[in-house]
Amino acid sequence: MDSERISVSLPSFIHRVGREQANLTRDLASELGCELKRVRRSRNWQLLGEYHQIHALSLALRSLDSLKHKFTIGKLNTVLAQIEPPLTIEQQLAKLLETNPNITLAEMMEVTSCTLSEARTARFENDTL
Structure with a gap:
């Protein structure tokens, strides 16, 4: 079964979480195999990754400080809830x-x-x- 890349839209990401938290999230995402990047020249951001990578990122952000990453965790959980986990x-x-x-x-x-x-x-x- 091929793993599909999932896209999570994060509108006004920097304005909602701040530059420091955005950089921390970007570093953590790249460590877990995800890609967090801006959408062209807009203020919107996008997270790309496979189901298990995005799930791991959500758990990692929860363990760091769930209040600072509330927006990001909420967006990730919304997308993960809509997608069925891949079967082994x-x-x-x-x-x-x-x-x-x-x-x-x-x-x-x-x-x-x-x-x-x-x-x-x-x-x-x-x-x-």
Whole structure:
């Protein structure tokens, strides 16, 4: 399953949190693999990252000082609540076997891009239930 980059809009970011907190958030985001940047020459900012990176950033900002980062945490949580977390390969295989128990190993591998051993393990676990 390909990871999709999520975009979080942060309007008037510097005006709401201040330059110091914006720089701290930008540094923390880059450490976690996200990208925080201005949208062209406007006062609006944008955070780009994958689901798990943005979730980790939200948790890190909460642990620092949730009052100073209230605006940013609120925006991140709003976007994360709208998006379903990506399923692991094991979860995808279990769901696939639940909907279609007669699926072949080759079809399972094609749909989920898993290995043969992962498909066999999922089939075995499904048959033992």
